[in-house]
Amino acid sequence: MNSSAVLQFLGRATVADVDEQSAPADSVGGPSGPARDSMTDKAVGVAFADGQEWALEEAYRRWGALIHSVAQRSTGSAHDADDVAQVVFVSAWRGRHRYSPDHAALPAWLLGITKRRIADHWESRSREQRRIDAAGRASKSAPAAEESVEKVADRVLIADELSRLDQPQREIMELAFFDDLTHHQIAERLAIPLGTVKSHIRRSLMRLRSRLEVDGVAV
Amino acid sequence: MSQSEIHAPDDLLALHAMGDSLPEAMGRHVAACRQCQSELDQWSDVIATARSTTPEDAPGSPSAEVWQAITAELGLASMSPEPSASVSAAQVAQVATVVSIDKGRRRWTTSWLVAASVAGIVGGAVLTAGGVALNGSDPAPGPIAAPASPVIASTALAALPKHQGGGEAKIVSTPNGKELVVDVSDLSTGEGFYEVWLIDPETLQMIGLGALSHDAGRFPIPDGLDLARYTIVDVSLEPFDGDPVHSRDSVVRGELST
Numbered sequence: 100m101n102s103s104a105v106l107q108f109l110g111r112a113t114v115a116d117v118d119e120q121s122a123p124a125d126s127v128g129g130p131s132g133p134a135r136d137s138m139t140d141k142a143v144g145v146a147f148a149d150g151q152e153w154a155l156e157e158a159y160r161r162w163g164a165l166i167h168s169v170a171q172r173s174t175g176s177a178h179d180a181d182d183v184a185q186v187v188f189v190s191a192w193r194g195r196h197r198y199s200p201d202h203a204a205l206p207a208w209l210l211g212i213t214k215r216r217i218a219d220h221w222e223s224r225s226r227e228q229r230r231i232d233a234a235g236r237a238s239k240s241a242p243a244a245e246e247s248v249e250k251v252a253d254r255v256l257i258a259d260e261l262s263r264l265d266q267p268q269r270e271i272m273e274l275a276f277f278d279d280l281t282h283h284q285i286a287e288r289l290a291i292p293l294g295t296v297k298s299h300i301r302r303s304l305m306r307l308r309s310r311l312e313v314d315g316v317a318v
Numbered sequence: 319m320s321q322s323e324i325h326a327p328d329d330l331l332a333l334h335a336m337g338d339s340l341p342e343a344m345g346r347h348v349a350a351c352r353q354c355q356s357e358l359d360q361w362s363d364v365i366a367t368a369r370s371t372t373p374e375d376a377p378g379s380p381s382a383e384v385w386q387a388i389t390a391e392l393g394l395a396s397m398s399p400e401p402s403a404s405v406s407a408a409q410v411a412q413v414a415t416v417v418s419i420d421k422g423r424r425r426w427t428t429s430w431l432v433a434a435s436v437a438g439i440v441g442g443a444v445l446t447a448g449g450v451a452l453n454g455s456d457p458a459p460g461p462i463a464a465p466a467s468p469v470i471a472s473t474a475l476a477a478l479p480k481h482q483g484g485g486e487a488k489i490v491s492t493p494n495g496k497e498l499v500v501d502v503s504d505l506s507t508g509e510g511f512y513e514v515w516l517i518d519p520e521t522l523q524m525i526g527l528g529a530l531s532h533d534a535g536r537f538p539i540p541d542g543l544d545l546a547r548y549t550i551v552d553v554s555l556e557p558f559d560g561d562p563v564h565s566r567d568s569v570v571r572g573e574l575s576t
Contacts, residue, residue: 152394159385167380177381184380188388250367257368258375265480275336276369282338297333304332308364 129153144205148198155192162206163188165255166213172251173217183220187212207317214248214316249316260310267291268299275300326354335361467492473551473572481506481569487551489539489574496539502553503533505569510557515564516543517550519573524552524564549574 129146130138135157143161146154166187171180191198191212198208261272267289274280274288282300286293326340326348334340335358340348348354388394472488485502500514512530514537517523527537530553539545551574555567 155388155392155394159388163384164379167384168375172374181381181384185384185387185391189391192388192392253367254371254375257364258371261368261371263479269479272368276365282333282336297338300336301329301332304336304361304364305329307368308332308361311364311367 129157140204140206141200144198144200144208147205148195148200150195155188158191158205158209159188162209165206165252165259166209168255169210169213169248169252170217172255173246173248174220179220183213183216186216190216203317204313206314210248210252210314210316213252217248252316253311256310256314257307260307264303264306268303271296271299272303325351326357328357331358332361334358335365467497470496471545471549471574471576473574475500475502475551475553475570475572477506477570478568483570485533485553485570487572487574489545494538495541496545498527498537498539498551499534500530500537500551500553501534502530502570505553506555508555508567510555510565512569513554513556513564515550515552515554516545516548517552518547519550520547523548526562526564529556545574 129135129151130153135153138157140161143154143157147158163184167180167184170183170187171177174180174183187209191209194212198205203211261269261276264272270289271285271291274285275282280288282293282296285291286296289296324344324347326334326344330338330340330344331348331354334348339345348358467490470489470491472486475483475485475487477483483502483505485500485505487498487500490497490499498514498516502512505512514527514530514535516525516527516539525540525543525548527539528535550571552564552568552571554565555569556565
């Protein structure tokens, strides 16, 4: 095996080191770990709307990082993002009867709440600012105003979906998106027929788009 | 129906948005067709969004206190007797050590994609690791769990893309020297056999420790092997081809930590 082959194969490593302490106790009932892992997002959404407590835990497990990332990218602060994530899950649970699994995917609904909570966050910041700002000058615009929560969420979702592409699809998309290679160049680089490269790109793009359409911010 | 009324297929528009040219007649149609233009715009948006992703878009997971705060505020304290107990993915993400061993030119893209995956917006690796942790909570007596040898280092083993399964690996000290104890479950199946490796992420050198025939195995570690360097435990699927090198088809992997 030559060294570049080793590099290529090692480059895809995903190594997670799990704390020994983190053996979860299934304290809230519902499906057990492996069964829960294999449940569809929709099934989690249905159980969530139905008020089954394990579904809140599962929703947090699946989408806590998504909500947090979007909040962190929007507020610019990990601490504020923690606050937003907390408020989002608390208000989602309290308002679960308003969630309709047939209308939107649960992550999309959660992102909708996230969007409003981030707006609240900036409003309260700007109220504070106005109080502090005795001269009554216009307060500085919040970083969130520069970019909509939807856009941030789209980027985070796409980043996530890209990370889940199998090989060689992921490498092909990286070469196309980040290295700006043409489809011909990718085919040459990877010694894959051009038609195959195109069909991988086509399918990967469909996946990215459908992720945005399914999980993107619901209004 | 004339040529100009046939809308361009969606997949051709997707590729067109990536820079491929359309057949001439179709190109003329698309240029003049509102519906096709709108479709094309949507593809262009997806592509522009993808191109604009940066390492910062990789998620940072919430702090462990967030889940506690949520359950406390909702009066669901009983859900989580221990803060770490319920939040497997977030918890795993929080303690995860992300290692990208890409020495190649696309280092940052790969490493942030790996980070995105590990930090776990339902990242496969994280969920797998979470699943492992769940399995790990089951008392699993067996030849592997039994010996009470001191554990020097350990890691969860998480599935690589395209693969499934998980497990645990640890280095134990025995009277006869150090051993790598591997315990796996639900590994992807395929033609061939599983082989256990230790890899040095810096030099990418690897040592094959032997075949893993069941869900568990113990492998003597050669005296003098520098465990500070060979920190990656890798289980690969090897074809019966008589070729002793790594097949490049890794199923699960983890990084040892003390």
